[in-house]
Amino acid sequence: MTDAQETAAGLRTTTGGGPPDEEVSSDGLPVPLLEPREGIPPVVADADGLARVVAAFAAGTGPVAVDAERASGYRYGQRAYLVQLRREGAGSALIDPVGCPDLSSLGEALSGTEWILHAATQDLPCLREIGMAPTSLFDTELAGLAGFPRVGLGAMVESVLGYVLEKGHSAVDWSTRPLPEPWLRYAALDVELLVDLRDALEKELDRQGKLEWARQEFDAIASAPPAPPRKDPWRRTSGMHKVRRRRQMAVVRELWESRDRIAQRRDVSPGKVLGDAAIVEAALALPANVHALSALPGYGQRMGRRQLDQWMAAVDRAKALPENELPQPGATPSGPPPPRSWADKDPAAAARLSAARSAVSALAEGLNLPQENLITPDTVRRLCWEPPQRLEPGTVAEALAGYGARPWQIEQVTPVLVTALAATA
Structure with missing residues (x-):
């Protein structure tokens, strides 16, 4: 059994595996989750319905699970066509942003509440467009920090909680009106277990000594400014x-x-x-x-x-x-050239990169997390192309911070990068 499998098995044992009114399969196999606990909530598409949701979720307790469905590949832009929420004491809600295009009142009611999202960076832009932005969040996709090899929502729910989510409607045209009942069931189930998943993952991250790392990642996502429009x-x-x-x-x-x-x-x-x-x-x-x-x-x-x-x-x-x-050829990208050209352009930099990559790979394996979570490949390339004049922990840490590395990443990778770069100097 792999480390990730042992982790998942332990989590299912300690968390009870999902909804309290469901029974986990006696043979240990994942159980299909077919219906939301309280049934499919009605779709809220008017001011009165929205006001009731705002009041209910303002009165709820604990974190709030949030998801959004877009019509990518069907409609222009990335606007939200359905917003799903769930919170203790409020149950689940499905909101139609076409009928309720301004959800700022809901966003204000949830100010100061931790939001639970999966792959938060995908949903936050469309949520901000309708007046919803978290002050703090927990991104269940970043459970990759705990060593899970597959971090899609369905995979995480199955491995951690022991339930199978139906994912057949993920790529449908969510601008369709009225939305078919099977789609609404799918949407409601996407937030059904997010709170359970968050609690289980928090315990596991804490057990592995990685909870503070995850919190730094969550804070960075929540505080990141909207991406500027792309040039050309x-x-x-x-x-x-x-x-x-x-x-x-x-x-x-x-x-x-x-x-x-x-x-x-x-x-x-x-x-x-x-x-x-x-x-x-x-x-x-x-x-x-x-x-x-x-x-x-x-x-x-x-x-x-x-x-x-x-x-x-x-x-x-x-x-x-x-x-x-006539347009000019594309501007030269900022930063170093593609690594495949380093051996010809700067053999010393190529040697530094090879050593640094090996060191980071070994460290990531030892910490049981993906290399890209430990430090971005672009950061390693930039450091190796233009290293500090003095290869000391302080100067390397300063360079990493300048490239946007989190404090926990700097703490972990600085010693091995200093050693790797010094060995090729």
């Missing part, structure tokens, strides 16, 4: 690496921006308007006319003449741009 988002078009010439880059930009305007106006995912592969095909081919464009992959028989005309117009705009208005 068209440069992230899939397949962009094939586009070398500036005129071709201009075609990608024009097609991407045209697609984005159409997708935003129609409120559909940009990929449903025109695929990235089709954009790149047009950029590489620089078609002379609509007929040539229609022969390219992605512009076939299903596309009407009006659509072809609008894409051809975008291509023509790019072809007509003067040289001084």
Whole structure:
């Protein structure tokens, strides 16, 4: 039995394995969780219903489990189309942000309460858009710090609590109205056991001496400012690496921006308007006319003449741009070059990186946690590319802090990195 399996077995024994009114399988196999404890709550979609939820959750006790469902791949943007909550004394609630687009009153009622989320960084942006932001949180996905090899919600609930969550509706179109009952059941079950899971994981993190590490990670997530808008988002078009010439880059930009305007106006995912592969095909081919464009992959028989005309117009705009208005090649990324080039560019830096990676890997294995949780690979690369002039614990710790490492990470990795870097000096 692996360390993670022993941990999970111990947790199931000490926590009782989930809802108090359920019986764990006598043969030790995971038990399907088919219904929320109090049934599927009604969907709240008006001011009166929201006021009742706010009052109930304000009167509840303990942390609050929070989840959100988006319509990624179906709608434009990443807005929330359903918010699920559960708290002791309040039960579970399902809120429709289409009918209740401002949940700031709920956010205020939960101010100072610990929120439990799974993969918090995925849900926080869409929750902030509707007025909800935690002052403190517990992210059950970061249970990877306790050595669990699979940290998806279903995997964690199964290994820690002994229950199987039905995950068949994770990628459906949550903008659908009315939402089908099976989807609502799935959504309610996503928060059904989050409090139980949080309590079990807190005990395990504490047992392993990692609870303070986790708290530092949670605080960093809760206090992180919203990500700024990406500069030149068209440069992230899939397949962009094939586009070398500036005129071709201009075609990608024009097609991407045209697609984005159409997708935003129609409120559909940009990929449903025109695929990235089709954009790149047009950029590489620089078609002379609509007929040539229609022969390219992605512009076939299903596309009407009006659509072809609008894409051809975008291509023509790019072809007509003067040289001084063509996009420049992508800016040189900040930080070190790709590691594969280090041996040629700076053999000493390559040696430092090899030694540092080995040291971090060994330490992570000894601490029973993923390397990326111990310290980000980017931080290690930056340190090895431009190490401090004096390889001492204080200077290395200062450099790590400058790259955003948490205090617990600095404490753990500084000694092994100093040793590894000094050995290659």
